[in-house]
Amino acid sequence: MKDRLSKGSETTTSTQERDALSRVVVAPDHGKRKRMAKPTRYGDLDDGRLYTCLNAGGSEAELAFAELYSRYSHRIYGYCMTMLGHAEEANDVFQDTFVKFYNSAVKGQTVANVPGYLFRIARNLCLNHKRDSKVTIEFDEIQFLSFDDSYENKELLKLLQTSIDLLEDEYREALILREIYGMNYAEMAEITEDSIPALRNRVWRAKDKLREILSPYLSELSNLK
Amino acid sequence: MDQGYLPPEDLMHGYLDGVIDPEQESALFEELGRNPDLRRRFNEQQNIRSSLKYYGGKLTVPAAATSAVFEKLGMATPVASVPTPIPPPANSAATVADSVMQSSLVRYGLTAALAVVVTLVTLLMMDDDTGGALTSTASDIVSKTPARTLDMDVPVDGTIQRAAGASETGMTTAGSALAGLHTGSVDGAIYDNAPTAAITTSGEGQNETISLQELANAQTSFDESESFAAESLSKGALLAVSLPHLGAPHGSRAVPTVGDFQAADFPAVFLPDARRFKMRVNYIGGVSSPDATLNTDNAALSNSQSSENVSIDLMYALDEDWSLGLAYGHEQFGQVFRFRNEDNRLLEFRQNPIIDWVGVTGRYRPADFSLFDATAPYAEVQLGYGTTDAFLGRISAGVSTRLFNLVELDAAWHYSELMYSIPGGRNSSLKRGFTLGFSYAVY
Numbered sequence: 001m002k003d004r005l006s007k008g009s010e011t012t013t014s015t016q017e018r019d020a021l022s023r024v025v026v027a028p029d030h031g032k033r034k035r036m037a038k039p040t041r042y043g044d045l046d047d048g049r050l051y052t053c054l055n056a057g058g059s060e061a062e063l064a065f066a067e068l069y070s071r072y073s074h075r076i077y078g079y080c081m082t083m084l085g086h087a088e089e090a091n092d093v094f095q096d097t098f099v100k101f102y103n104s105a106v107k108g109q110t111v112a113n114v115p116g117y118l119f120r121i122a123r124n125l126c127l128n129h130k131r132d133s134k135v136t137i138e139f140d141e142i143q144f145l146s147f148d149d150s151y152e153n154k155e156l157l158k159l160l161q162t163s164i165d166l167l168e169d170e171y172r173e174a175l176i177l178r179e180i181y182g183m184n185y186a187e188m189a190e191i192t193e194d195s196i197p198a199l200r201n202r203v204w205r206a207k208d209k210l211r212e213i214l215s216p217y218l219s220e221l222s223n224l225k
Numbered sequence: 226m227d228q229g230y231l232p233p234e235d236l237m238h239g240y241l242d243g244v245i246d247p248e249q250e251s252a253l254f255e256e257l258g259r260n261p262d263l264r265r266r267f268n269e270q271q272n273i274r275s276s277l278k279y280y281g282g283k284l285t286v287p288a289a290a291t292s293a294v295f296e297k298l299g300m301a302t303p304v305a306s307v308p309t310p311i312p313p314p315a316n317s318a319a320t321v322a323d324s325v326m327q328s329s330l331v332r333y334g335l336t337a338a339l340a341v342v343v344t345l346v347t348l349l350m351m352d353d354d355t356g357g358a359l360t361s362t363a364s365d366i367v368s369k370t371p372a373r374t375l376d377m378d379v380p381v382d383g384t385i386q387r388a389a390g391a392s393e394t395g396m397t398t399a400g401s402a403l404a405g406l407h408t409g410s411v412d413g414a415i416y417d418n419a420p421t422a423a424i425t426t427s428g429e430g431q432n433e434t435i436s437l438q439e440l441a442n443a444q445t446s447f448d449e450s451e452s453f454a455a456e457s458l459s460k461g462a463l464l465a466v467s468l469p470h471l472g473a474p475h476g477s478r479a480v481p482t483v484g485d486f487q488a489a490d491f492p493a494v495f496l497p498d499a500r501r502f503k504m505r506v507n508y509i510g511g512v513s514s515p516d517a518t519l520n521t522d523n524a525a526l527s528n529s530q531s532s533e534n535v536s537i538d539l540m541y542a543l544d545e546d547w548s549l550g551l552a553y554g555h556e557q558f559g560q561v562f563r564f565r566n567e568d569n570r571l572l573e574f575r576q577n578p579i580i581d582w583v584g585v586t587g588r589y590r591p592a593d594f595s596l597f598d599a600t601a602p603y604a605e606v607q608l609g610y611g612t613t614d615a616f617l618g619r620i621s622a623g624v625s626t627r628l629f630n631l632v633e634l635d636a637a638w639h640y641s642e643l644m645y646s647i648p649g650g651r652n653s654s655l656k657r658g659f660t661l662g663f664s665y666a667v668y
Binding site: 065077094095200208210211218 | 235238242244266269272273276279281283284286287289290293294295298300301
């Protein structure tokens, strides 16, 4: 797995790549090279190039990090929150994930799949956190998210959150990655280091379990739009 | 996908996952056709899938977490790094602003503090020594005549009546521009209403002479047909404070908007619901141009007016589009009429009518029609009746838009007219103008 995440040749910070990158973020202006410090330019870059920028340091790295954060923070936060079921802990793990991610890039760690790498960091931190903390969380300790929605929808979302929390970790994780974030099974396998058939089975069983838990409320869930 | 046998349940999952081949798909459809229980589960699974997608869209990163990440890395938090929920739900509105307004205590505290300010202002106004609904004193009559001082002995009542007679000629002043913006939680607005303050005479006959002999022997003549357009550039400020969402459960997301209810927060059915209520408290103050001057052959008239208004609305959302409310308003005017008689005496008459009115407010904001994602037009009508035989009519039309779920911008055109009786006749305060307001959203 690590090999798959560490295909160094794809994002190694070479001089040629730096030059190529500089042509994207730096534009000539009447003979002078003028920096175009517009984050929108970074939005045009793929993950690999942005990750390369992190190693460059300075404002370039900041803009690149901001762009990557913008792309993936939502998913990582959702993953942490759903896996841990506790807002404060999820916040901590979420922050540590991005800090660790950035530091890895600065240290020259090469990455082929940036979101996959982020999920792996988040996953490891979540697992560590769960291992180090108590195993069970009482129901009244569950911290419901502050959903921005109508009152009716909020209640349904809390119900859904509770139902997901009731799933076993491996089922919950597979469900999140597949059904909430729409990953394909190959991507999921890369993150979880499990086989595709096993993951598929988990997703299907997770949905079956979820249906059982939510059966009294399924008609109401159809209003969740 | 393996070509081996799959039970119908797994075929269903495989189909929803998009991993079964056409042959298996046919087998699934065949099974669905004859197995109602599978059909039910199939529908339920589709329901769960869409619910999970919706749930995922609601898992947004708190702004505090974003700031903490960038702070830990020694970076400034850029606005561009605010993550976009994925996938974007239809009415997703969560933003980085959520956490800014997370403390209900602070929010409601701020609102309450502003409400207290407004209340104090109201009390101060009511505590005015004029006290009554319509007051005028003889001491208000002063002479500013450069050549001669006004030397007269005028009975108070007579003075009032006669002076009010000037109003009887039908002064209609436009341009005080105290347009009412009573929308949102806290609104600030600037208005710059201008020109065309029209002073028209609409006396009871051609060349009617209104004798003001009792009032400093003045004699003023007006011609009914005369109409004067005076430049009256009014500038002022407006503060409207609203207490929205009366009865909204503490800690829940109330309904943010500029004077409106969020359609998504209400079911289509008509049910009493505390979240449908919203209270608005507005204070509007302003001063019209000090002098809109009318000169006639033998008299001169100038008029200036100030106005302060406090009103309270309790609005109720009838459905997603319509809301209806009861309103109470308290208005106080500071009116100054100046006359120059043929002896070149300048007479000044002040009166301070105070009017309390109650009324109804109707508001229409089509839920299905939006110019952009969070921008929608609205129209509002307010009718009121009050003391001193006052009638109030106000229409407003505008567009409001929500930014970052934190601030609402509201641009509207308002036209209102308050007609009220004063001794000797009726007066009319016409207010119209464009307002640009803002408000914070309450969650």
